[in-house]
Amino acid sequence: MSDQKITQVRGRAIPMPGDDIDTDRITPARFLTALTWKGIEKALFCDERENTPDHPIDNPNYKGAKILFVGKNFGSGSSREHAPQAIKRFGIDAIVGVSFAEIFAGNSLAIGMPLMTASAEEIQKLIAHTQKNSETEYTADLETLTLSWGDESLSVGMLEERRQSFLKGTWNILAILRANLPQVREVAEGLPYMREFQD
Amino acid sequence: MSERTLYDKIWDSHIVAQLESGQYQLFIGLHLIHEVTTPQAFASMKETGSKMAFPERTVATADHITPTLTKLRPFKDDLAESMMSALEQNVDEFGVRFLNWASGKQGIVHVIGPELGLSQPGMTIACGDSHTSTHGAVGSLGFGIGTTEVGFVLETQTIVLNRLKVHRINVNGELNKGVYAKDVILRIIHDLGIKGGLGNAYEYAGKVIDEMGMEGRMTVCNMSIEGGARIGYVNPDQTTFDYLEGREFTPKGEAFERAKDYWKSVASDADAEYDQVTDIEGGSIEPMVTWGINPGQSVGISENLPDPKSFEGEDIKTAERGYEFMALKPGDKIAGTKIDVAFLGSCTNSRISDLREGARVMKGNKVNPRVRMLVVPGSQQVQAQAEEEGLHEIFREAGAEWGNAGCSMCLGMNPDKLVGAERSISSSNRNFIGRQGSPRGRTHLGSPATVAASAIEGCLTNPADVVGD
Numbered sequence: 001m002s003d004q005k006i007t008q009v010r011g012r013a014i015p016m017p018g019d020d021i022d023t024d025r026i027t028p029a030r031f032l033t034a035l036t037w038k039g040i041e042k043a044l045f046c047d048e049r050e051n052t053p054d055h056p057i058d059n060p061n062y063k064g065a066k067i068l069f070v071g072k073n074f075g076s077g078s079s080r081e082h083a084p085q086a087i088k089r090f091g092i093d094a095i096v097g098v099s100f101a102e103i104f105a106g107n108s109l110a111i112g113m114p115l116m117t118a119s120a121e122e123i124q125k126l127i128a129h130t131q132k133n134s135e136t137e138y139t140a141d142l143e144t145l146t147l148s149w150g151d152e153s154l155s156v157g158m159l160e161e162r163r164q165s166f167l168k169g170t171w172n173i174l175a176i177l178r179a180n181l182p183q184v185r186e187v188a189e190g191l192p193y194m195r196e197f198q199d
Numbered sequence: 200m201s202e203r204t205l206y207d208k209i210w211d212s213h214i215v216a217q218l219e220s221g222q223y224q225l226f227i228g229l230h231l232i233h234e235v236t237t238p239q240a241f242a243s244m245k246e247t248g249s250k251m252a253f254p255e256r257t258v259a260t261a262d263h264i265t266p267t268l269t270k271l272r273p274f275k276d277d278l279a280e281s282m283m284s285a286l287e288q289n290v291d292e293f294g295v296r297f298l299n300w301a302s303g304k305q306g307i308v309h310v311i312g313p314e315l316g317l318s319q320p321g322m323t324i325a326c327g328d329s330h331t332s333t334h335g336a337v338g339s340l341g342f343g344i345g346t347t348e349v350g351f352v353l354e355t356q357t358i359v360l361n362r363l364k365v366h367r368i369n370v371n372g373e374l375n376k377g378v379y380a381k382d383v384i385l386r387i388i389h390d391l392g393i394k395g396g397l398g399n400a401y402e403y404a405g406k407v408i409d410e411m412g413m414e415g416r417m418t419v420c421n422m423s424i425e426g427g428a429r430i431g432y433v434n435p436d437q438t439t440f441d442y443l444e445g446r447e448f449t450p451k452g453e454a455f456e457r458a459k460d461y462w463k464s465v466a467s468d469a470d471a472e473y474d475q476v477t478d479i480e481g482g483s484i485e486p487m488v489t490w491g492i493n494p495g496q497s498v499g500i501s502e503n504l505p506d507p508k509s510f511e512g513e514d515i516k517t518a519e520r521g522y523e524f525m526a527l528k529p530g531d532k533i534a535g536t537k538i539d540v541a542f543l544g545s546c547t548n549s550r551i552s553d554l555r556e557g558a559r560v561m562k563g564n565k566v567n568p569r570v571r572m573l574v575v576p577g578s579q580q581v582q583a584q585a586e587e588e589g590l591h592e593i594f595r596e597a598g599a600e601w602g603n604a605g606c607s608m609c610l611g612m613n614p615d616k617l618v619g620a621e622r623s624i625s626s627s628n629r630n631f632i633g634r635q636g637s638p639r640g641r642t643h644l645g646s647p648a649t650v651a652a653s654a655i656e657g658c659l660t661n662p663a664d665v666v667g668d
């Protein structure tokens with residue numbers, strides 16, 4: 001599975017200030033009716049984009065960006081995978097933020113989108129810097145756990161096991177789970193309710 | 200060996216393997232699916248020609264997009280229709296039990312799981328919906344999962360998880376009259392915060408929880424996720440066993456006795472160790488309503504709205520944003536805030552006891568002429584029971600709409616939606632911006648009794664002011 005390794009994401013960034021951005025804002029519930037992920041990127045922040053003339057997602061300066069800068073508790077709320085899918089399919093390959101909601105983080109891992117953390121002050125600086133210098137190219141490096149641009153760089157955090165999944169290309173875990181099916185059957189046989197309490 | 204919690208016991212007995220990442224592969228005893236988070240998972244299985252590992256451990260129903268005021272097919276909304284037919288095709292093709300309208304057992308997944316006895320103590324339960332924590336009320340571990348993980352369960356009957364810490368929350372003493380399970384969980388989230396449960400399972404205990412009925416426990420566990428805890432549970436006890444006995448999928452006769460032995464064995468040991476313990480005095484809880492844009496922004500119904508400066512750090516900003524969006528002012532009374540819509544339903548509060556409570560308040564009263572009230576039972580079985588008791592007549596005579604089972608106005612995915620900047624009092628679980636289907640719609644969360652009382656008065660109202668107890 002070496003082709004699935006993710007060691008680095010490079011590109012410009014979109015600053016998305018604010019804490020507690022929940023999945024209802026990222027992909028409003030009415031888009032949950034999509035049957036495949038195709039086109040889900042159109043739902044990205046669509047309600048607030050309608051009411052916000054220079055929403056970062058629409059700002060031409062950030063077009064083609066690969067990295068998203070966010071605040072604290074990003075992706076809270078409903079478990080919908082539509083949120084990370086929409087972000088990824090919009091073209092974002094990594095998110096750097098203060099913190100992430102758990103289910104959102106799990107869903108992001110499963111689709112191969114690394115999440116990195118930095119302090120609130122650092123994120124604030126990054127957001128301010130990008131707002132002024134949208135052309136800045138960032139490199140988010142999973143091996144060195146750094147985010148660098150120009151001559152500057154800062155250390156970022158990441159759950160070690162998730163980092164390893166990206167580095168080793170094991171984030172696509174379905175194959176690994178499948179390989180364990182014999183053990184799965186063994187565990188199932190040992191559970192009283194799987195035997196319908198027959199013995 | 201140190202004494203263990205229910206979480207430890209169920210977790211340990213369901214581990215398949217520890218993965219290289221350090222995470223665990225866990226066996227899932229019951230997989231509940233619905234029309235929204237499954238099409239992609241089935242679609243990719245078809246692409247790869249995969250089979251389900253344990254098709255008999257998956258049960259399907261339809262709730263999220265299902266209209267509640269009509270049973271006509273095809274649905275008016277083309278996407279909803281295509282989602283529904285996708286589910287119908289998939290359950291057919293993969294041989295999954297489907298509790299549809301015709302079965303008489305359709306309903307919100309988190310209502311029908313316990314109601315049919317599918318959800319049992321000592322099980323791991325997964326569903327592509329974050330409120331799967333509800334099933335913890337019967338003493339199981341309920342995991343809300345994403346669509347990718349739904350695919351994992353379909354193909355391998357397992358998911359991958361980190362072990363959580365266990366935080367025990369004791370609700371001690373007695374609740375005052377007119378205070379309900381919903382008020383208890385809103386108060387817990389108020390006190391511990393919407394991130395208080397991150398990385399934790401909440402074990403609810405104490406006299407109030409011990410004496411609470413199963414449906415109340417479901418309400419409490421349901422909103423664990425709003426407090427940041429992916430899992431919430433109550434240890435199985437006699438209340439649990441009495442509730443489950445005789446239900447369709449509950450073991451019968453001698454098997455029931457053996458089941459009970461297992462169920463008893465999974466309860467937390469008396470001297471189990473917890474990572475954290477919180478005590479809340481039941482008597483200090485009053486009817487709660489949210490005023491802001493997350494479930495932690497709540498007050499007692501008799502209180503005044505808090506000063507944003509009373510919060511810390513970025514919560515100050517969230518409070519300011521909440522006030523702005525909700526068009527409310529710090530210092531004002533929350534009671535008396537005019538509402539346009541009252542919604543009684545959702546997997547938090549749409550069970551028979553919830554409808555009875557709403558009807559008790561509503562009886563002999565009228566819904567304020569300015570207010571649109573929608574009452575939606577959580578399942579066809581709840582609906583049938585309510586209609587047998589004549590509850591629907593009480594609501595209809597009062598001027599409320601009586602819907603068919605489904606998620607309804609809990610989320611904006613079916614025809615029941617807020618319009619424009621309408622303000623609602625809702626018995627559901629989320630007051631996030633846009634949640635009830637209108638980007639400008641404003642949601643206040645409260646108990647079924649508070650919903651009914653507010654519908655009558657046309658403004659947020661303490662139910663005690665209407666029923667006088």
Ligand code: SF4
Pocket residue numbers: 262263307308309328330545546547605606609610627628
């Ligand atoms: S009622 Fe609301 S929270 Fe519950 S399953 Fe339906 S949409 Fe989810």
